[in-house]
Amino acid sequence: MRKRIGLNFDWYFSVFKDTYINDYKTIEKFTKVDIPHNMVDLSFNYNNPHDLQIVGLYRKTINILEEYKGKILRLVFSGVAHKAQIFINGNYVTTHFGGYDEFKVDISEFVNYGEENYLSVVVSSKEDEKIPPFGGKLDFLGYGGIYREVSFEIINPDYxxxxxxxxxxxxxxxxxxxxxxxxxxxxxxxxxxxxxxxxxxxxxxxxxxxxxxxxxxxxxxxxxxxxxxxxxxxxxxxxxxxxxxxxxxxGFRDLKFTKKGFFLNGKQIKLIGLNRHQTYPYVGYAMPKSVQEKDAEILKYDLGVNIVRTSHYMQSSHFLNRCDEIGLLVFPEIPGWNHIGDEEFRNHTINNVKAMINRDYHHPSIIMWGVRINESLDDDLYIETNRLAKRLDISRPTAGVRNFKGSTLYEDIYTYNDFLDSSEKRILTKPKKVIKNAPYLVSEHTGHLYPTKITDKEEILINQALRHYNIINASLKQNDLLGVIGWSFVDYNTNFGFGSEDLISYHGVMDMFRLPKYAASIYKLLSNQEPFIDVLSSLKPGEYNSRYIDHIYVAANVEYIKLFRDNKLVGTFYPEKKSNFKYPLIKINDFLGDILVREEGITKFSNKLLKSILPKVYKQGLNLSFFDKLKLLYVLRRNKLTLNDLEKMFYKYSTLDATFRFEGVIKGVVAVTKTISSFKKANYEIM
CATH class of the missing domain: 2.60.40.10 (Immunoglobulins)
Structure with a gap:
């Protein structure tokens, strides 16, 4: 009978020395570690990517029972970055090239039965140009180590x-x-x-x-x-x-991709998603099952996307298993980024296609195979990768990510990284200008065009959110577009020549710790979660030029919002009418309503005049136009006010030094409230 034993604890690690191979039992000066493990822990930012380029040695003892004689004994490595040499009792067994695929090593002929055996794994994290994704400039880090689980299989000869x-x-x-x-x-x-x-x-x-x-x-x-x-x-x-x-x-499901859309079990679904790097602060790739699963849950439940692209390599089985369990679609792809190397590199690429499909065949969440190296040209190679994918799996289409138009389509789906900058009139390229007569998917957008730190000024955070909002909104009405996948899920450490000064690519809708930026709230509008209100502003004047806030946006899955200022009703605000979102953004551009009428006793028309003048007074003082001065004079006389009265009113109401309560209403009932005060932290309550 088949048996699998986990080998994730009680390993020993050291930087590699040649003398360690012959002295295969020593663990002196080694550090005891558990798997997953990262050979070089990094700081949060300002890292030197060259520090990752090392060779390390892992050691572990395995008890091989006498009863295992006549069986097939295999070590199963789920992920070792990026070159692994396996030794048993000092004897060389094999070398594996590649950091993202599962591989199995038959050790039956190398072990001593009835005793402890010594396993050594020499791991190189050096960027070898013969191993995908390396060879060119890379906008992410490869890290290094035995960063996914290891197990030991015992199998009968007939299996x-x-x-x-x-x-x-x-x-x-x-x-x-x-x-x-x-x-x-x-x-x-x-x-x-x-x-x-x-x-x-x-x-x-x-x-x-x-x-x-x-x-x-x-x-x-x-x-x-x-x-x-x-x-x-x-x-x-x-x-x-x-x-x-x-x-x-x-699981079993029917997939159909046409020029008019994607259909799952006959039902059309617009694909809206994000790209995921499997990276985390400090530890790189080395995160266990629970954290891998949590990423899937964040994408599905917190952000509301229905698809994730595993850019730019195969990712953890734990992550994919959770996608299966919660109904999150997946677009996986082989390792690579903007570079194709020599014949050996190509052979590894073909092997990656085979490894990806063989390992992940039974994941119903996977709806296509990415068999092209991201943004790279090589027709001969892609003829071969597509042929292999079709031979291994006739049930799924193939896709390949490009950043160029009109290339030869060997895949079933044309996937395109669409980065139109703000100078363009359109925010999405028309599909027919990229490819004709084929299903078409935008595989990346926004990203490096709007790098945004979670600590940036609110104007920057809001602009990033609006970019994602406008692109998704445009895609929802395009029948000739399968969907859009944004770049990216989270920020990530990167190489020289990319990202910010501190070598972080701030492209995520969340930061590296999975804390949301305002753009995350845009994706929440797509979800079916419980009622929520996300105010895309702290309402702190210091975040804005001239300390003046003209308007704010609110993301909420409610019918409308009632805004209160210090418990006094300001007004009722409704979602945008010209939007394709089920729950469009709500724009709030009035923070006073008729409070001046009720509290200060001025007329409604005077209130209207004052609200139009107060922003100008706040920005430019009394340096007003002649027409605005006439308005002020009218307000003074009509309401029997002095300039001193008006000055007090200005300081009382022109700033947002108040407590604002947002009430989200569904079917006439307040379903959720959120309170923001300039003196207190926000309070949030679901009714």
Whole structure:
């Protein structure tokens, strides 16, 4: 029977020395570590990327039982950045190239049975031009180390090599099973279970490669709103003896991409998402399962996106598993960024396509394969990567990210990084100007055009948010556009020549700690979460030029907002009418309403005049136009006020030194409130 043992604790790490290979037992001067592990911990910013270019050595003892004789013994590495040499008891076993794919190492012939064995892994994080994504200038860091989990597999000599279960016919509810075994005989027992289903079927093995079709009448389809997953068990019997068992989770759904949109199980969905780097402050890539899962939850529940692109490499299985569970679509891709190297580099690229599809085949959240190196040209290579992807998986389309128009399309979907700057009249390129007669997806936008620190002036934070808002809004009405994926989910450390002075690319709608900028609130407008109000302003005059706030925006999934100033009603504000969002932004450009009428006893017309003049007085003092001075004179005489009265009124009402309460109303009932005071922190309450 198959058995897998985790090997994530009690490792020892040191910077590599040549003498360590022969002296394979020593751990003197090594540091005890657990996996995931980052070989070089960084500061938050102002890092030197060259510090990452090291070779490290990991050591661990593994007890190989006598009963394992005759079995296949494999080490499974989920991710080692970026070159790994494996040694057992000082003997060289193999080398793996690449930092983002899972790889397995057969150590059966190298171990001593019935005793402790010494595993050594030499890891190089140097940017080797023969290993994707390296070779050119790179706008992210590769980090280094054994940064994903390691396990130990014990398998019988007769076993299931690979199994691929897929939906073949949506209307007929037909499934297909491709099965590869070491023997051309035996019996397979399939079991599919969910909360509502228990399905069993048997298949005769007549070859080492077998394909089966069968109907599953009670199937429930996986969807972004109802992500039904099945537990799959495959038991392999030879002469009535159970020799192997494989289990995994999957879901079944129908995908269609056309020039008129993306359809999931026949329902059209506009793809709105963000690009994700798998990076974190200080530790780089080395984060465990719970944190990987949390990123998926933030994207789905906090931000409301329905798709994430795993830029620019394959990412953690934990992240993908959680995407499956919560209904978050995924666009994965092979490692690479703006560079294609020599023949060895190309071979690694082809191997990455195979590794990506083999590992992630059963994730229903994955709706296409990214088989092109980001923003790079090489027709011969992409003919091969597409051919391989189609051979490995006929159920999904291929895609490839470009930043140039009209290139030869070998993939099924044309994905394009659309960065139109603010000087352009349009904010999205017309699809027909990029590619004709093909499904079209914007795979990046905004990003480096609007770098924004979470500590920037509010004007910068708001401009970034409005850019995302306007692009999403434009995409929602374009039927010839599959959707838009923004750059990016979070900020990230980067290389020389990119990002800010402190070598951080501040392109995220959240910072590296997953704290939201105002742009994050734009994506929340797409979600179906509980009622919320996000005021895209602190209402602190010091954040604005001349200390004057003309208007603010509020992101809220409510029908309208009632604004109160020091518990006095200012007015009712409604979402923009000309918007394609279900819940458009709400613009508030009046912080007084008729308070002057009620509190100071002036006429309604005088109130209107004063509200038009007060901003000018605040910005330029009494340096007013002749016409504005006449207005002031009218207000004084009409309401029997002195200049002293007017001055007091000005200082009392022209600033925002007050407490503002925002009440979000749904179906006539206050569903959520938010209070912001210039003297207190914001209070937030869901009714």
């Amino acid at each position: 299931i090599k690979d199994a691929y279960l897929r939906l073949v016919d949506f209307s007929k509810k037909t499934l297909g099973l491709s099965l590869y075994t070491t023997k051309n005989a035996g019996l397979i027992k399939l079991k599919l279970t969910s909360n509502n289903t228990n399905y069993e079927k048997e298949f005769e093995i007549t070859d080492t490669a077998n394909n089966y079709l069968f109907d599953f009448e009670d199937i429930e389809f996986w969807d972004i709103d109802n992500p039904i997953l099945y537990n799959v068990e495959l038991k392999y019997y030879i002469n009535d003896e159970l020799v192997d068992e494989v289990s995994f989770k999957t």
